[in-house]
Amino acid sequence: MASTSITEPAVAVPASEADAAPSEAALRAHEDRLRRRESMLRIVVPAAIVALLLLAWEWTVRANNIPHYILPAPSLIIRTLFDNWESLSSALWFTVKLTLLALVAAIVGGVLLAIAFALFKWVEIGLFPIAVILQVTPIIAIAPLILIYVSSTTAALLLCAWIVAFFPILSNTVIGLKSADSNLRDLFQLYKASPWQTFRYLLAPSALPYFMAGLKIAGGLSLIGAVVAEFTAGTAGKETGLASRILESSFRTEIPMMFAALLLVSLLGIVIFIVFAALSRLVLGHWHESEMRRER
Known part of the structure; x- marks a missing residue:
């Protein structure tokens, strides 16, 4: 008996459907x-909002004839910034150095101590409460004591900024070192x-995202610590930061100068955040x- 085979007819795909399928x-x-x-919207929309706020500020000052010693216009602040750039630039550089040094010290000390906490339980039990005490104590409360006990003013300011940036x-x-998958x-x-292989290939990659998040927080906190410490110290002279320029301007009622120094502090904080956010995308992206x- 002859065997019969049944074959299904080939289904032809219409050319229109093949053309409609998007290519890779x-x-x-x-x-x-x-x-x-x-990416363009992330830049354009905030810039437009800031520009509108500045225009509203400028118009409010001019329309109501508000004196500059009460509220200076943005145009006067920018002009004051350029007119006093020599003094403000040196103060800006001092604040940048103090912030970066405190941040580097916080990174080195924080990472090394975190590794010790993760590898040796008794180190965490003994030292973690001290770290918490340093974190929850307001820096404005202990800064005067640090300035008394530390002979160098710059070293005292650096220590204050380090305390603020260290804990994050x-x-x-x-947390990152402890979050490695148990399996x-x-x-x-x-x-x-080996312990080194476990740390290199498991613990460190697990901790890296948490470290980058802490770095973005600590960057701004180191700047805050430097400014608050200098406010507390009340130092004056050439080798001082932007906080001293703000204090000097308040004593002399030079409100446009105060706003110009405050503008530089804000811009420095924004730059620090943008740099560390870009670094995080570069490392983890x-x-x-x-x-x-991801497409939303």
């Missing part, structure tokens, strides 16, 4: 356009990985969900 290159180009549009680095890094820990133990760009 077209999808990638569309995603690139969406990302560029989103420590706390976030400790992966068991796998490393199963394959008899190709592998971690917190920084990977």
Whole structure:
């Protein structure tokens, strides 16, 4: 008996449907356009809002004839900034140095202590309460004592800024080191990985996103600590920061000068945040969900 085979007829796909299916290159180009549009909106929209606020501020001062010693107009603040740039630039550089040095010291001390906390339980039990006490105590309350006991004013200011910036680095890094997947820990133990291999290939990658988050927080806090410490010290002279310029201006009732120094402090804080946000995207953007760009 002859065997018969049944074959299904081939279904032809209409040319219109094949053409309608987007190619991979077209999808990638569309995603690139969406990302560029989103990046542009992130810049244009805040800039437009800030410009409108500044225009409203300028108009309010001019329309109501508000004296400059009560509320200076933005145009007067910018002019004062350029007229006194020599004095303000040296103060800005001093504040930048103090902030960066405090931040570097906080990173080194916070990361090393966090590693000790993660590897040795008794170190965490003994020292973590002290770190918490330093964090919850207002820096404005202990800054006068630091200025009394530390002979160098610059070193005292650096210590105050370091205390403020230290805890976010420590706390976030400790949490990151402890957040490694327990199953992966068991796998490393199963394959008899050394402590250095476990730290290098498991603990450090797990802690990196938390460390970057702490770094963005500590960057702004180090600037706040430097400014608050200088306010408390009340130092004057050439080797001083923007906080001293603000104090001097308030004593002399030079309100436009005070606003100009305050503008530089704000811009410095914005630059610090933008730099660390970009660094976080650079380090984590190709592998971690917190920084990977997804189409919404």
